[in-house]
Amino acid sequence: MKVLQTTIFWVLALLLAPVLSGCFAMNSAPTESGSRDFIAPSYPKGQDSFTTTETTTQSDTSQQEQPTSGQEPGRVDSAPNRDGLLEKQNTENNSPPSSNFYDTLEEADLYRVVGQTLYMLNTYKGFMVYDLSNPSALKKEATLPVFGVPVEMFIEGQHAFVLVRDALRLEKNNGTLSFQRKNVSQLVVLDLSHSHAPKVLQRIDIQGQLRAGVSRKSKTHLHIVAHITNSYQQAWPRQQGTAQERVTLYTFDIKTPTNPKQQQVLQLLEQARVDDxxxxxxxxxxxxxxxxxxxxxxxxxxxxxxxxxxxxxxxxxxxxxxxxxYVNVVSxxxxxxxxxxxxxxxxxxxxxxxxxxxxxxxxxxxxxxxxxxxxxxxxxxxxxxxxxxxxxxxxxxxxxxxxxxxxxxxxxxxxxxxxxxxxxxxxxxxxxxxxxxxxxxxxxxxxxxxxxxxxxxxxxxxxPLSAKVINKVSENRLLLVGESYSELCNKSSSSHVSGTAAGLILLDLSKDNFLQSLSERCATAAGSLDASRNVSLSKVDLDQAHKSISIHQDGAAHYITLPIEYQQAQDNYTEYRTAVSLFRWKETQAGGSAPSPLQQVSVLEHPRGTVKRTALFYLPTDEAQGAKRRHILTISDTHLSLFDVQDDTAPTRRSSIEIAPFIGALYRFGGYLVEQAHLGEGYEKFNEFRVRKVSSGDIADNEVLASFRVGALEQVLRFQNKLVLFHKLADDASRHEVQVYDLSNPQKPQKQTSLELTYNFSATYRFYCGSFEQSYLIDQEGAQIGRQWVPTKEGLVALIKDTDARFRLLFLDLRNDTPSIRTRGLKEDEEYLYLIRTTEGRFFLVSRVKLSTKTREKEVTTTYKYYAQLWVFQESKWDNGTKVNLPGRLIQAHIIGQEYRLLTYDHFAYSDNVRDVLRMHLLSWKQQEEKAAIVATTSFGGYGLQDILLQGQRLYINAHQRENNTSTNHLMIVDLVDDRFARRYEGDMGTENTRIVGVYQSKLFFDVAQEGILVVDVQTPNIPKGLHFQRTPGWTKHISFYGKYAFLSAGHFGIYTLDLETSTF
Structure with missing residues (x-):
């Protein structure tokens, strides 16, 4: 006789909560694969007493695979070549010249100055145009996203040819809710005839990967080399066949810039990898x-x-x-x-x-x-x-x-x-x-x-130098720039020479012993951490170093710009700083005297970010009655800074612009968005909250109406019209503080209070989608606390385990202008797991009691009783109510009339332990009653569930088929009607590593890991439709809503605005 037993597997994790407004999700992640094709037995309707048996396998934990952290969006190093000679920028036409030694082929770059206009390709923002006519107030004229990772570009007349890699897009399969991943490189052609409004003329797909330095342009043709490695992922694994390694030369005829034609595709290598x-x-x-x-x-x-x-x-x-x-010589x-x-x-x-x-x-x-x-x-x-x-x-x-x-x-x-x-x-x-x-x-x-x-x-x-760039600056002078090993450039109290200081050496090739005829100089920076120690050269790629370390020739003078880094001491910390060290060398002095010595004339301090390019050019200024003065522009991924260097020994910063601040979070208060910008090198360094008016355009262009700064933050939660900030105290990292800001008037944020937490506890959540209530995590082992705060009508509540292993409830009362913290100890005869918020603003405390444990070989079987206890706020305090026994873990609780509907899950398996099957149960329960009764049960044989989201009476379930051991996402939509589970839709989406994060106005939001946000219209639940895919390279963890718009924060990529009434598929 086969015996049935209910089983819950530890690897299941659920993110859950009800929907009041915005998005609310719950999450589970069983990892088992395969199942029998049968329906799980149900509890009899009306059953009100339950035990749950759970099975685990004992193993060597040292062999468990560790999770891999996500990758940051790759940095882009880009753009002119000289067959071994360094770029010498022409300062007369204000733009880099043709960089080929024979003046026939041009190498691409990240910027071009034409007259008084700067064209720039930014890693995060795409193609940007700035007006330089007023050096004291640089003006952004236009931003044009290129929907991929920008690599480099060419400017030809009124057109730009932009190379982009990882131009990811999703395509529908035959109009259904099933998608294919298309990851290609692209040649994007732009019309610049109106600099304030550049527009895309063409997007031409290129198969393979691009990097900086693999393109060249003549007057009539563009040559691009793409390659595919064995690890290159063009589609999701289930959609792609055997990868072929490939090297391809693409040639485009650009005689008509508005309509470049692919003239030839030369396959230099096209083969599958073969082992000998x-x-x-x-x-x-x-x-x-x-x-x-x-x-x-x-x-x-x-x-x-x-x-x-x-x-x-x-x-x-x-x-x-x-x-x-393998070298290919192509004529x-x-x-x-x-x-x-x-x-x-x-x-x-x-x-x-x-x-x-x-x-x-x-x-x-x-x-x-x-x-x-x-x-x-x-x-x-x-x-x-x-x-x-x-x-x-x-x-x-x-x-x-x-x-x-x-x-x-x-x-x-x-x-x-x-x-x-x-x-x-x-x-x-x-x-x-x-x-x-x-x-x-x-x-x-x-x-x-x-x-x-x-x-x-x-x-x-x-x-004494490890050179990153070697350049012949004149007939008899050889300049080497790089990292110095000499004691001259590595002055410190230690005798060890690190070889990281920035240095330059000039050799006189006219001498017989020219290797010993060196003139050595070192880069320095005022205010560095150790005044006796010189600064480090910023990291450069040897293939592209001639673009980062630039030589600009201005008459008889050569200016060398070195991107440098150093540490600067502040009050109680050290700050990472970047700058450009400006060196000057003249071939001959006035009157034909001997060359002037190589010397550092000044340091141009850059606001933030590693300087990737410097441009030297002349601009007319009002101060000089229209006469042109020499300027240097320093460019990083996040900032622009313009300096007047007419007097190169006393440069003057004319202006500085923040291009791409790191927007980590967004919170909407009425018609205003509050963005949380991280200003330091890491998340915990500096935080600034900026208030802007909501609009349908680029939010970053809207005026900052108010702002406030705070230091290191661990987490930020929104509660009604307040922001609750959690951070460690600067003088004692073991102590935590809560700061509360009132934003009932977003244009005038007010700090209400600061409270010290007596317990080492900070909030975590997976995703913010209009609200954070849904985003807490049940710990994999079930024994440790999920570290989530749950909102109630009165404030926030958390379940904690203190240093003496006692469980407590921690209450943060936010009802008035004087917030307070209270704690409540719990009985020690139970294991407390997590909290569940109810739709009316109360919460359930979920716990379990162990009944028995059995071990057979490596299999451990434990029988529990699960409970949920309702807590109610009355007479200015929280009181616990009746504790009710449930079949498995509570997922959600909502009230209908005078009765609660409780949604739970468990697993069951046959005693021969072939496969487990997840079941869900719907129970009815009245407050003060001691028992809850089953009203409906359903099972999911053949599927492993990943995410479950409940909105009102509708369940959205993200699963994968275990029978075929597939990893693609499977969407189910189930309605809880008439106390039964009614399935409205079920279908494979074709996507992988995709999680449900929320729902808003019948729009279901998915996070496609490392890629972007997918929006599905579920207004008609039996016919869901793809609405948007927004590429965000995995940085979006916050979504806020206003009317028909969704606002996505995406780190340095900024804020994306989606119109939820318009499809982009």
Missing amino acids: ADTGETPILEGVVLSTSQNHLLIGERWSLARKNNDATWSCQWRSKQQRT LGSDSALPSLQGRFRIEGDINDQFKQTLYKDGTNQLFYLGITQQKSWNVASCAFTSTQNNNFVSYSVSAQSASTLLKSQPFTTSGETIQASLFDKDAKRAFISTTNTTSGSLYVIDWSDPAAPSTEAVEEAF
Whole structure:
């Protein structure tokens, strides 16, 4: 005989609460897969006594997989190339010049100054236009989102060509509530004829991934290299087939900028990854590098080769790993000719940036390839890890008629040195190569006057700099910029030289011993934490360092701008600061005297964020009666800052603009939105609350009507017309404080009180959707508190467990202008789990009592009785009422007339423990009665439930099918009518990692993990329809509503406004 038993699995987590206004969700997450296709037995109608049996498996917790934190949106490093030479910005036309050495191909960038207009591509905001005509008040003319991660752009006349990666969108399947994930890169063409209103002309999909530096433009064509690695996710796993690694060169004809035409798609690599059964070798495509030279594109495929251990007796899976590059030499020919592959050859080692390779054509018209390779190898023997690193200068003869031939592979370093910046000097036929180890740098000079026999001409093994950029600033001057190892730049009380200070070295190449003819300088910043210690160079990518560390030529003067970082001491903390160190060097002085020394002339302090670009140009000013004065603009992802540097030793900040503050939360009070902006490097540093009027446009453009600042915050909750702020005290992190602000008049926020919490307790919630009531979490093990506050009509209440392991209720009374805190101890004969809010503003305390425990092998079976106790506020205090026994855990409670309807869940399984099935029960209960009675039961055989949301009498359930072990989301809509469960809709959505977060005006909101917010219209429950998908790269955790609009906070991406009456699908 088979015995039925009810089972609740610990991995289930529910987020729950009723709906008054806004969004209210409850969440569960069973992880079991597969089930029998049968209906679970029901409790008899009217049953009023229940026990619940729960089964767990004993295991080694050290083997449990740990959760992975979400990734921040990737940073974008972007945009001009010079075949190994650094950008020299032309200050006459106020914009970066063509950056190719032969003046035929241009590399993209993040900005362009044209006249008195700044065009800028921002990581968070997209394409932006600023009016620079009034240096004292820069004006934003336009913002145009590009719906993806901006990479880089070209400006050509009145048009912009913008490259975007991860331009994610969802597409409906045949008009149903089922979606496909389309993740592509794009070429976006913009019309700039009206700078105040740029508009999108075209969006052209590009298959694969883009990064900064993989595009070039001539006057008539645009060349873009995209690649697909084995890990690239274009669709959800269930929707995509076997990934093929691919490298593709796209060529667009842009003679007609308004209508670029895809002229050619050249597949350089198109294959599925294949393991070599004989060697156990697995090739993995890591990325691509693009260089230009001699009217050719040099496209390097960067591979790693992992060799598996085929000896089954070994316990280590991987035996070794090394690097390899396949170089594609693509001839561009004339403007009318299509690019063609002239040669493809293999190099042992890695070409890791565009300055590590070039082409050279000798007097006989023979084409040579020159490359600087770095070979890192990892080996495992007896599970012991070892690594080696070798660097070589290689030369190949390249021919379209025959295979390319290796001429020489010349080692030039000792093992263990990492290659940094490099430069091919084609006039002197030399290559300058900077390397570093953990304690010092080296500089190598390779003579390649005979490309077939390159040799090491000179080496300085104790070179005091690890260069990030090398540039020949004049015929006989070589400038190196990077991280210094010298004691000159690393002054501290310690004798250890860190190699992180920012430094510059100028070499005189006219001298025989030019490696020793250095003129060394260090970047400094007034107010740094240690005045005797210099500052650090901001982190730069070697492939794009020439755009971050810029050289601007202004007449005889060269200005070098270094992005720097340092720590500055404040009252009781240190603050991270960023700036630009401005250096000047002149080739000749007035009257033809000797060159002036290289010197730091000033420091331009940037408001916040790492400076990614600096622009030097001239602007007319009213102060100078219209005469043009030299200005420098510093650009980070979050701020712009403009300086007058006509007197470069005494710069004047003319203006500063906040582009992308971090908006962590939104709270609506009447017709006003209160945004919580995080101003520090982390969430806990600085917080500013800003009040703006609600509108349908860009909220960020609305005037800030009021604001207030606070320090470190742990959480913020809204209660009626108040904001309740929780934070740790600055002088004692073990103590917590509650601050209450009254926003009944949002234009005049008033601080009501500060209260110290005697218990170490702060609020948490998963998502704010018009309200936070739904967003609390039942702990996986059930024994620890979920750390949630539950709102009642009188204030907030929380269940806590204090240091002596006693359960208490913590009440925060917010009824009047003098909030107060009270506590209430609970009996010790029960295990208290969580609180459930009722629709009329009371709450139930959920607990359980253990009846018995049995262990068989590794399976532990425990029998409990679950209870819910109603608490009522009367006579100015909270009193507990009758405790009622329930079948499983309480999900929701709402009142109909004089009766409560209680919704619970449990699991049951056959004694042979094949599968468990989740059941839901609806019970009726009258206050003061000792028992609740079952009125309806339903089961969900074959499904694992993830989220459950109850609005009034309607349940929204997010599940996945366990029978087919699929991970896609399955939506069910169930009405609780006439004391029964009536299913209105059921269907697979095709999405993955998607959670219900709330409902508003019959619009159901889903959080698509790491991607964005999906809105579904459920006005007609049996025919739900997709309404919106808003890309937010996973940053949205707060949604507020006003009328037909939804406002989404998205970190640095700002505030998105959705019109809920208009579909964008």
